[in-house]
Amino acid sequence: MKVTYIGHSGFLLDVEDAYFLFDYYEGEIPCLNTEKPLFIFVSHKHGDHYNPVIFELLQKYPKTQFILSKDVPVKWKIEEYISRGIALEKHITVMRKWEEKDIVLSENRKINIKTFRSTDMGVAYLLSYKGKCYYHAGDLNLWLWAGETKHYNDNMRVNYFKELEKLRGLEIEAAFVPLDPRQEEDAFAGIASFMEYTKTKHIFPMHFWNRYEIIRKFLEKYPEEKERVIQIEKQGQVFEWN
Numbered sequence: 001m002k003v004t005y006i007g008h009s010g011f012l013l014d015v016e017d018a019y020f021l022f023d024y025y026e027g028e029i030p031c032l033n034t035e036k037p038l039f040i041f042v043s044h045k046h047g048d049h050y051n052p053v054i055f056e057l058l059q060k061y062p063k064t065q066f067i068l069s070k071d072v073p074v075k076w077k078i079e080e081y082i083s084r085g086i087a088l089e090k091h092i093t094v095m096r097k098w099e100e101k102d103i104v105l106s107e108n109r110k111i112n113i114k115t116f117r118s119t120d121m122g123v124a125y126l127l128s129y130k131g132k133c134y135y136h137a138g139d140l141n142l143w144l145w146a147g148e149t150k151h152y153n154d155n156m157r158v159n160y161f162k163e164l165e166k167l168r169g170l171e172i173e174a175a176f177v178p179l180d181p182r183q184e185e186d187a188f189a190g191i192a193s194f195m196e197y198t199k200t201k202h203i204f205p206m207h208f209w210n211r212y213e214i215i216r217k218f219l220e221k222y223p224e225e226k227e228r229v230i231q232i233e234k235q236g237q238v239f240e241w242n
């Protein structure tokens with residue numbers, strides 16, 4: 001198992017016989033094995049989670065499939081590709097909130113994909129592949145803000161925990177979860193609850209706007225989580241385990 005931190009919420013997960021690329025918008029994608037299928041997930045259309053440049057990867061890696069949240073505008077891209085003689089639409093799966101789909105790779109290989117409703121826009125993804133689960137939150141987070149009304153923050157809590165409840169007790173091999181320093185004193189609440197609710201082995205904080213020190217600060221407050229919270233230090237950093 002190998003995870004490369006691309007940048008912000010962008011990660012490349014290498015699971016031996018497939019790649020999963022999440023929320024790419026900038027940074028360097030390492031050279032990939034063209035024989036291995038590549039699954040590119042987009043949680044929503046915001047500029048820090050989606051860059052249409054991802055579709056160009058299809059040229060280099062013909063075994064690419066795109067899994068896109070419903071809000072991602074893709075019609076114009078499909079039309080552009082038709083004029084280039086490429087059937088992009090055959091490589092796209094669109095997901096709405098609270099959906100479940102299987103992508104079949106071969107007779108006994110499939111990826112099961114479940115979505116959750118983000119508390120911002122789009123979806124979070126839970127994948128099951130070969131007996132292991134992987135989770136990418138997108139912008140599903142406990143977005144509490146000191147400057148917001150009580151009503152807003154209360155509503156946020158209700159919606160966040162409604163989704164988290166569906167993940168309760170789940171064994172997750174690797175999870176990618178927001179830890180956003182802009183939330184100041186409320187920044188830890190979402191990821192801390194996620195850790196409490198799930199049995200995640202490797203938690204990768206994300207969406208921290210290059211402010212890596214927030215991971216260190218988080219672990220100062222929760223030293224018992226050092227084993228499973230990954231201390232990301234730079235773009236392109238690689239994490240491997242068995």
Ligand SMILES: [Zn+2]
Pocket residue numbers: 046048049139207
């Ligand atoms: Zn975002």
